[in-house]
Amino acid sequence: MDGVDLQVLAAARRWAGEGRRFALVTVARTWGSAPRPPGAWLALRDDGLVEGSVSGGCIEDDLIARMREGRLGARAPFTLVYGITRDEARRFGLPCGGTLELVVEPAPDPAALEALAARLARRELALRRIDLASGVVTVTAAARGDALHWDGERLTTVHGPQWxxxxxxxxxxxxxxxxxxxxxxxxxxxxxxxxxxxxxxxxxxxxxxxxxxxxxxxxxxxxxxxxxxxxxxxxxxxxxxxxxxxxxxxxxxxxxxxxxxxxxxxxxxxxxxxxxxxxxxxxxxxxxxxxxxxxxxxxxxxxxxxxxxxxxxxxxxxxxxxxxxxxxxxxxxxx
Known part of the structure; x- marks a missing residue:
């Protein structure tokens, strides 16, 4: 993980410990030119406070608006797609008609976040899997060569200790x-x-x-x-x-x-x-x-x-x- 994503994890754990409501957003897939790569994280608190980035542009503003308006209030993970059309890509600040597909976790599992942090503290590679149908998040050991995988129903991301x-x-x-x-x-x-x-x-x-x-x-x-x-x-x-x-x-x-x-x-x-x-x-x-x-x-x-x-x-x-x-x-x- 890079420093930005480590900060996201730290903020999410801190907010969970404080009993705050927050969402975790992961870039699952990109098309064309996108500012942040698949696997990038953003944590969004109920008051609009943001840690991390998925675009560095207007998408964060839209996510904040959705959170404040209660449109991220469900508990089951779901997907959001930005930039389907060229006009929408320009509106959200995506260059060259880029498109982002995001997986949103409105109520991240604190135990899964702690399990991930524990593996990183031991300098282990970890796999984090999100099953959209069940909402279950699991954290297991990763092997060298494992990579991010998204099939529209399950998102698997690889997390490692700091370089x-x-x-x-x-x-x-x-x-x-x-x-x-x-x-x-x-x-x-x-x-x-x-x-x-x-x-x-x-x-x-x-x-x-x-x-x-x-x-x-x-x-x-x-x-x-x-x-x-x-x-x-x-x-x-x-x-x-x-x-x-x-x-x-x-x-x-x-x-x-x-x-x-x-x-x-x-x-x-x-x-x-x-x-x-x-x-x-x-x-x-x-x-x-x-x-x-x-x-x-x-x-x-x-x-x-x-x-x-x-x-x-x-x-x-x-x-x-x-x-x-x-x-x-x-x-x-x-x-």
Whole structure:
């Protein structure tokens, strides 16, 4: 789940605990261009207070009006469709004639919300199923590869714990990368055992640890929603975290350095630490997309862009072709 949906869940649980009436709205399906993807949440309280978003536009206003007028007062889940015609799409602020199909739960089950929150607190993937005919909501364990499914009668959504990023090194690039990653809803941990660097780390909202990088990653319990980026330029630190990260379920592992230095790193790992070709192929090094970045904020942008592409399963053609040369001023820019 991203930060917005986690906030929706927190608000829904809080309102349930206060005895407030509220509805939970989920984007079930979209056609054309839609502002929010299937699975996005919105919680709407009886007084019109909203947490989350399903469109970022007039649809929220219409839902608020329906709630205040008592048109969301039934107990059984039901569907709403917005943007069927081009005129209606424009009226509700949907671009390019987009259409949204929503599943509305007028009286969400508090026990199901607590069950979902408990699984997320244990960093488990969860499936949430809504049966419109019976109104029953169930929360069970999800498997990797499960996806949102909507057949018009049952909606199944996949919910996972917050995405995490471990940055090794507290230098300038790490400072920009941490802030950008937080804007993308990552929980950021910075590992910096070097006292002279750790002392100056002051990025709000991040967690600073001074343990050794391999121990830090092991203690975090890397999973498929965890990314690791090594930025110290010191193989005694960067290689230590790579030894654990490349054999972990982490979805992204990157290391700074020129193409030449990263080639040497791969040779070192293969010769001395029993890494397979498949495991070494997981290493993004030089780290980040080859966009000609030179400054710390530019390099951080390159890293965040590649991180996002991998997270979303997007292959960007020509990465290798566009990579900076092994010599010259760009050799260490995006990595």
């Amino acid at each position: 995490r990023l471990l940055i090794v090194g507290a230098g300038q690039i790490a400072r920009y990368l941490a802030q950008m990653a937080q804007a993308l809803d990552y929980a950021v941990t910075v590992c910096e055992p070097r006292e002279e660097y750790a002392a100056g780390w002051d990025v709000p909202g991040t967690r600073l640890l001074t343990t050794m990088p391999d121990d830090t990653l092991l203690a975090m319990g890397a999973d498929a929603r965890c990314a690791v980026v090594a930025l110290t330029h010191d193989p005694r630190l960067d290689d230590m975290v790579l030894l654990e990260a490349l054999k972990s379920p982490a979805f992204y592992v990157g290391a700074i350095g020129s193409r030449l230095n990263n080639a040497r790193r791969r040779e070192r790992l293969a010769q001395h630490f029993d890494f397979s070709a498949e495991e070494l192929a997981r290493l993004h090094g030089p780290v980040g997309l080859p966009i000609g970045s030179h400054t710390p904020p530019e390099i951080a942008v390159a890293i965040v862009a590649e991180l996002t592409a991998v997270k979303n399963g997007v292959a960007v053609p020509g990465w290798e072709v566009a990579a900076a040369p092994a010599s010259g001023p760009a050799a260490c820019t995006a990595g």
